[in-house]
Amino acid sequence: MAIGLSQEEAPPVAAEPDPPMRRRRHPLATGIAVALVLVVAGLVGWIALRGYLARQELYAALPAAHGIQSAIVSGDLGSARSSADELQKRAASAASLTGDPIWRAAEIVPWVGPNLAAVRTAAAATEQVSSRVIQPLVRVAATADPRTLALKDGRVDLAPLVAAQPVVARAQAAFHAAAKTLDTVDTSATIHPVGSAVDRLRELFAEATPAVDAVGNSARLLPAMLGADGARNYLLVAQNPAELRATGGLIGSVALIRADHGAISLVAQQAGTSIGPWTEPVAAIPDGPTGLFGQLIGTFIQDVNLTPDFPLAASTASRMWTSTNGGTVDGVITMDPVVLAALLRATGPVAVPSGETLTSDNAVSLLLSEVYRRYPDPAQQDAFFAAAAAAVFQRVAQGGTDGSALVSALAAAASSRRILIWSAHPAEQSILATTSLAGELPVSTGTTAGVGVYFNDSTGAKMDYYLDTSVAAGGAICRADGRPTTRVAVTLTNRAPADAATTLPDYVTGGGRFGIPPGSIQTRVAVYGPSGGLLAAITSGGETKSAISGTDRGRPVSVFTVTLAPGEQRTVDVDFLGMEQTGTGVSVTTTPTLPGTGATPDVGAESAVGSIAVDCASVVK
Structure with a gap:
């Protein structure tokens, strides 16, 4: 007999646990992981190496880029080509x-990608400029050297310019396309070294833009304007800054210049006093400038440029000429004795029929001051001005002048707004309108207030030879709504001798004919504010200044009068509120004036504009 529980009834006995199993990696998986690490490391190294090499190439390109411009300026086209190739x-x-x-695939990687894309875009833009802009322009420079474009026997050879037109047009378009591509880079997503490099490249593009556009616009404009497609007639108006007008000076004399297939000739000359006046405006004048400057801008050729809008002034002067003389006028070009002085640096001294010798050193003082002592009769003065201008023109036209020096003199005069050009042909005027040569009203942007300060003589004499002008501007955000305030400070000084009333001719002082004491200078100042802005305040010495206010093509304008005895100085502050701007940048355009000391001004030296800090406590809010 069995004793105890049966096998079925016995409780289960706990089994001993199995020892833990070790997971073993498959050799293939391990190999793949190692390979991936190596591949990634290799790719990173590959990209880093190529980025480093690209950086070295771009840095090595800088000396060549700088060398091209200096080589072209010096006329060493061989060196220019060598630098362009490098x-x-x-x-x-x-x-x-x-x-x-x-590299392109790696650009999708977060953080790293934007930096790689920025470097690639910068390198591509540089390559495009070098191959599609600089190389073609250097080739054109070899066949269109400024020295070969100089007048010779009264004619300019237009063939090189005509041949260069398509090449230069493509280069100009390629340059702006490269600049536009570079602008697409978002530097906020890049590390500092990359972002700063892109910003610097953008600065270089901005610095080069005026030169590229000057070459491109010249190639597009000059052949037709010089008569390649038929004769052209231009008015060459001489402005006298001793009696200021907004665009530079009273129109003292007018010459008709003809350009026919590169041949340039002087057809006729007239004193401004022989043209008009009219009892009614010769052309439709907008209400804005009429309200600010009166009907004179449409009835007297001497006053068409009381308005700083040169296209309006030029088209009005053109109508006055054709109303008096008939014919057609294809454009208007300004110049003044300061421009003549610049040309005389290129031509050398020129003898005037009256016996004087005109030089770059004495042109300004002789034509704007001494002439009034020698010739009290205005008719004699006009004859002297005409003879001087004709003598310089004939010297330039006969040839023998260094083309580079001549082009440099004209370019310097244009940069200081002493040469302005208007074309009666809309297609040409649309190109000119993009340049400072057009003399357009100031242009504002979303971050910059474009303002203008213009001077018109109200003495009725030639005292502005002694007027010193100074302009400063600044901006600040002083309002809760974020709209910026722009302040323009205009300072005028009468530097005439203390005894000017007795030592200067009546023709210079005005002799009190218009109620201004002899020796004093009376100036009407027009200050143009930013587009869409508002005139906020006009003060002088802390007191409100009386003024005429109005608008001109959407710009607020303040016109006020300042009268100064010899030695006196006055500053007037004008505040504008920007309604379309979000930034405090300011860009200022001014009338080109004389230094107020009788010294010959430097052609090409733009009117200096100072900077001022705007105190919000003094701003009208």
Whole structure:
């Protein structure tokens, strides 16, 4: 007999646990992981190496880029071509290093990608400029050297300019396309070294833009304007800054110049006093400038440029000429004795029929001051001015003048707004309108207030030879709504001798004919504010200044009068509220004036504009 529980009834006995099993990696998986790490490391190293090499290539290209401009200016076209080849080689290498599929694929990686894209875009833009802009322009420079474009026997050879037109047009378009591509880079998503490099490249593009556009616009405009497609007639108006007008000076004399297939000739000359006046405006004048400057801008040729809107003034002067003399006028060009002085640096001294010798050193003082002592009769003065201008024109036209010096003199005069050009042909005027040569009203942007300060003589004499002008401007945000305030400070000084009333001719002082004491200077100042803005305040010495206010093409305008005895100085502050701007930047355009000391001003030296800090406590809010 069995004793105890049966097998079925016995409780289960706990089994001993199995020892833990070790997971073993498959050799293939391990190999793949290692390979991936190596591949990633290799790719990172590959990209880093190529980025480093691209950086080196771009840095190595800088000396070549700087060398091109200096070589062209000096006329060493061989060196210019060599530098251009070096620049293209370096830029192409940098673009190749950053443009392969691996680099492009890596641009999708967060954080790293935007930096790689920025470097690639910068390299590509540099390569495009070197191959499609600089190389073609250097080739054109070899066949269109400024020295070969100089007048010879009264004619300019237009063939090089005509041949250069399509090349230069393509180069100009390529430059702006490259600049536009560079602007697409979001530097806020890049590290500082990359972002700062892109910003610097943008600055270089901005610095080069005026030169590229000058070449491009010249190639597009000059052949037709010089009569390649048929004769052209231009009015050359001489402005006298001793009696200021907004665009530079009273129109003292007018010459008709003809350009026919490159041949340039002086057809006729007239004193401004022989044209008009009219009892009614010769052309429709907008209400804005009429309200600010009166009917004179449409009835007297001497006053058409009381308005700073040069296209309006030029078209009105053109109508006055044709109303008096018939014919057609294709454009208007301004100049003044300061421009003549610049041309005389290129031509050398020129003898005037009256016996004087005109030089770059004495042109301004002789034509704007001494002439009034020698010739009290205005008719004699006009004859002297006409003879001087004709003598310089004939010297330039006969040839023999260094073309580079001549072009440099004209470019310097244009940069200081002493040469302005208007074309009666809309297609040409649309190109000119993009340049400072057009003399357009100031232009504002979303961050910058474009303002203008213009001077018109109200003495009725030639005292502005002794007027010193100074302009300063600044901006600040002083309002809760964020709208910026722009302040313009205009300072005028009468530097005439203390005894001017007795030592200067009545023709210079005005002799009190218009109620201004002899020796004093009376000036009407027009200050133009930003587009869409509001005139906020006009003060002088802390007191409100009386003024005429109005608008001109959407710009607020303040016109006030300042009268100064010899030695006196006065400052007037004008405040504008920007309604379309969000920033405090200010860009100022002014009438080109004389230094107020009788010294010959430097052509090309733009009117200096100072900076001022705007005290919000003094701002009208």
